[in-house]
Amino acid sequence: MNAPLVDTSVSQRLGIVDCDIHPTQRSVADLFPYLSEHWREHSKSIGPHIRQGLAAMQAYPRMMAAGQRADAYPAHGGPPGSDLDLMRRQHLDPAGVETGMLVALSKGGMEERNPDYATALAHAVNDWQLHDWVRKEPRLRAGVVVPQEDPAFAAREIRERSLEPAFRQVILSPRSIEPLGRRRYWPIYEAAAECGLTLGLHPAANGANPSTGGGWPTYYMQEHYAFGTNMQSNLVSMVFEGVFERFPRLKVALIESGFTWIPAMCWRMDRHWARMRHEVPHLKRPPSEYIREHVWFATQPIEEPENAAHLPEIIDWIGWDRLLFSTDYPHWDYDDPKYCIRFRMTEQQRSQLFRDNARALYGLT
Amino acid sequence: MSKKRHVVAAVDEVPPGSRKHLNLAGREIALFNLGGEFFALGDKCPHESGSLCAGKIVGLAEADTPGHYRLSRDGEFVKCPWHGWEFDIRTGQSWCDPTRTRARAYETAVAAGETLVKGPYVADTYPVRVEENYIVIDV
Numbered sequence: 252m253n254a255p256l257v258d259t260s261v262s263q264r265l266g267i268v269d270c271d272i273h274p275t276q277r278s279v280a281d282l283f284p285y286l287s288e289h290w291r292e293h294s295k296s297i298g299p300h301i302r303q304g305l306a307a308m309q310a311y312p313r314m315m316a317a318g319q320r321a322d323a324y325p326a327h328g329g330p331p332g333s334d335l336d337l338m339r340r341q342h343l344d345p346a347g348v349e350t351g352m353l354v355a356l357s358k359g360g361m362e363e364r365n366p367d368y369a370t371a372l373a374h375a376v377n378d379w380q381l382h383d384w385v386r387k388e389p390r391l392r393a394g395v396v397v398p399q400e401d402p403a404f405a406a407r408e409i410r411e412r413s414l415e416p417a418f419r420q421v422i423l424s425p426r427s428i429e430p431l432g433r434r435r436y437w438p439i440y441e442a443a444a445e446c447g448l449t450l451g452l453h454p455a456a457n458g459a460n461p462s463t464g465g466g467w468p469t470y471y472m473q474e475h476y477a478f479g480t481n482m483q484s485n486l487v488s489m490v491f492e493g494v495f496e497r498f499p500r501l502k503v504a505l506i507e508s509g510f511t512w513i514p515a516m517c518w519r520m521d522r523h524w525a526r527m528r529h530e531v532p533h534l535k536r537p538p539s540e541y542i543r544e545h546v547w548f549a550t551q552p553i554e555e556p557e558n559a560a561h562l563p564e565i566i567d568w569i570g571w572d573r574l575l576f577s578t579d580y581p582h583w584d585y586d587d588p589k590y591c592i593r594f595r596m597t598e599q600q601r602s603q604l605f606r607d608n609a610r611a612l613y614g615l616t
Numbered sequence: 617m618s619k620k621r622h623v624v625a626a627v628d629e630v631p632p633g634s635r636k637h638l639n640l641a642g643r644e645i646a647l648f649n650l651g652g653e654f655f656a657l658g659d660k661c662p663h664e665s666g667s668l669c670a671g672k673i674v675g676l677a678e679a680d681t682p683g684h685y686r687l688s689r690d691g692e693f694v695k696c697p698w699h700g701w702e703f704d705i706r707t708g709q710s711w712c713d714p715t716r717t718r719a720r721a722y723e724t725a726v727a728a729g730e731t732l733v734k735g736p737y738v739a740d741t742y743p744v745r746v747e748e749n750y751i752v753i754d755v
């Protein structure tokens with residue numbers, strides 16, 4: 252590890268936008284005010300049916316406090332991320348967060364297999380984000396959670412929520428039934444583009460298919476690594492299937508999947524396009540140009556090369572205007588804005604990375 | 617700056633296996649009792665500053681070959697509550713990168729209340745009683 256170029260005051264001075272904060276229900280009962288009587292009863296007596304057996308367990312047990320920061324458990328009980336005051340004290344205040352983008356995982360239809368319960372949960376989680384979080388804490392913004400395998404409902408939910416300025420993006424899981432470029436998902440993209448909401452792709456713990464192209468991995472370390480490769484396949488799918496040709500206003504943020512792989516992937520895609528372009532004549536330009544124009548990347552978990560100076564070289568290829576700072580609070584792989592960036596930047600690059608890019612992308616004022 | 621001896625706790629207050637968070641002269645320090653011996657590390661993890669005092673006390677999972685596992689040195693490491701780096705409580709060295717990533721280790725000692733009351737050391741604001749033993753750290 253390199254000596255950190257620590258300037259602990261920077262995030263306070265600047266005010267950062269944190270593009271990945273996870274709120275959690277204390278239990279499903281937190282959603283009851285937003286669920287019909289039928290689905291309340293269903294939640295109590297049947298419960299979730301995510302795409303795996305033993306649904307109350309994590310598919311990949313994690314070495315750290317069930318995947319959480321071990322110091323983020325509220326004193327009076329409940330899981331990390333379920334206590335707004337603790338989030339303020341432990342994260343928003345000390346990290347100098349000006350705006351925090353909520354990504355509500357788990358319940359909410361992303362992983363629920365029962366299609367009707369999935370839509371009820373998605374709608375409830377969106378209400379819950381609005382009333383229990385954003386209305387109580389003006390620094391927070393919500394992401395519309397949708398049951399992505401029901402694109403017609405998802406598109407309606409996006410259009411409805413877009414009228415409420417608290418919602419600044421749409422959250423999708425890259426562990427979908429088909430790769431995300433497939434046309435079944437296009438109604439979601441159409442709605443997002445029309446409403447000016449960014450599409451935030453965030454890894455999910457469970458999915459319709461194995462998390463790697465080679466099948467189900469064994470260890471959580473492999474699973475965590477697969478966040479990146481899984482995102483790569485989905486991004487390649489979106490580019491080659493022509494999503495960005497069809498929806499020229501669509502913007503996508505890749506959250507929690509790394510960014511150092513982007514240049515190499517773009518070089519490969521461009522070379523293939525130059526030689527085999529006739530298979531995808533709907534692509535008018537080198538694939539890398541679609542990515543450069545439509546895709547943003549959140550930093551956490553930031554790669555930690557032996558020589559931290561390699562990172563800015565890679566960012567030069569990606570574009571300094573395309574990086575979004577994120578912490579992943581309260582998960583175990585939290586990046587602290589005061590310590591995690593170990594390379595030198597100009598003042599302008601620093602403001603872009605910590606704040607301005609996200610402000611511009613999400614229309615934050 | 618010359619070091620000053622701080623009386624940080626009565627020995628009985630930090631039983632084996634437990635820890636205590638200290639703030640000495642502006643430094644945050646994690647004090648551990650490892651089988652009756654006291655060790656003090658800088659509380660902020662050298663990686664990204666998680667509080668080591670909030671970490672779990674663990675042993676080392678080791679294997680000579682895949683499939684043959686054993687736990688060694690149980691209770692001798694503290695695992696950072698954030699990203700889980702393991703630090704040797706005795707030395708502050710991290711298991712993965714012992715030479716470059718290490719928590720600062722502070723000298724600790726146990727002193728009888730009697731000697732502390734007489735000096736030459738000042739017992740700060742900590743109430744010292746002659747009949748007890750105390751953990752002291754020079755910072």
Ligand code: FES
Nearest residue numbers: 661663664696699
């Ligand atoms: S802050 Fe301790 S392991 Fe990262």
